[in-house]
């Protein structure tokens with residue numbers, strides 16, 4: 360049994376959705392990335408519990424890099440790609456250009472235990488709300504091109520069923536259309552509904568699976584938890600395949616905030 364199953368970056372349902380790209384990560388490599396990342400992000404002024412030794416070391420070493428938010432979050436790009444743009448391969452989600460409110464909610468979710476990922480927890484543990492907000496605003500403001508869509512390998516009938524669920528839902532089973540909350544173009548809705556396009560298939564399956572198995576939670580009432588639990592495993596797979604194979608519209612920004620009543624009440628999304 361490989362030690363890799365213990366590494367912190369593996370998705371919650373690792374065995375089912377593990378992408379071959381992950382095999383490139385060694386335990387030592389991940390640990391090094393985390394050490395580097397934590398040291399860069401947690402500059403003494405932001406780490407609540409910075410030790411005197413660390414502060415002294417920082418004072419003794421003359422700064423050779425500018426202390427900007429762009430410089431400090433460089434560490435995040437070890438996993439999330441240059442400027443947080445990721446790729447459509449593997450598992451790491453893109454963070455560039457997502458609604459600031461959504462990114463902020465996720466950083467707090469990792470820190471406060473509503474979302475489980477040891478790597479992310481390690482990085483944001485002890486960081487203040489204000490600093491999480493600063494990082495969220497920084498990545499939200501990155502306006503970068505998206506990678507090309509993934510190739511869908513499922514039969515046409517399966518993809519049609521997925522598209523129907525995303526765009527129209529299934530009233531009988533109380534599954535609202537995904538587009539009702541994530542935007543008609545599925546590029547998200549301000550301030551905190553994420554877009555569903557430009558994400559790797561494995562990541563989408565991982566997140567819906569995490570909600571189904573109570574490993575991911577959003578602020579109560581957790582509408583996504585309710586919706587994910589109404590989907591079958593095959594539907595999750597089909598929806599992820601269809602979504603990840605869609606080309607993003609030219610205007611890929613999140614839609615303006617709306618006050619139209621939601622089909623299910625959500626504790627996040629509008630805040």
Ligand code: HEC
Nearest residue numbers: 368370396400434435437438452462465476478479482494
């Ligand atoms: C060691 C690799 C690694 C590093 C370094 C890293 N992340 Fe992550 N991040 C992940 C993984 C893996 C996930 C997906 C976790 C999951 O399955 O829930 C993630 C998820 C996220 C999400 C949620 C994205 C979404 O669409 O819901 C945000 C926001 C995020 N990271 C921000 C950051 C920031 C900011 C930094 C730098 C402080 C950072 N990450 C550094 C691995 C990393």
Ligand code: HEC
Nearest residue numbers: 464535536537540553566577582583621622623625627628
């Ligand atoms: C009632 C509103 C609503 C509906 C309908 C809805 N979602 Fe969501 N979804 C949300 C909210 C709010 C979030 C952000 C949750 C959080 O803050 O963690 C979210 C987050 C997600 C995420 C996480 C994205 C990421 O980057 O990690 C995925 C995947 C997702 N939804 C898929 C779906 C799919 C597939 C459907 C349709 C079957 C759907 N959603 C229907 C409200 C909704």
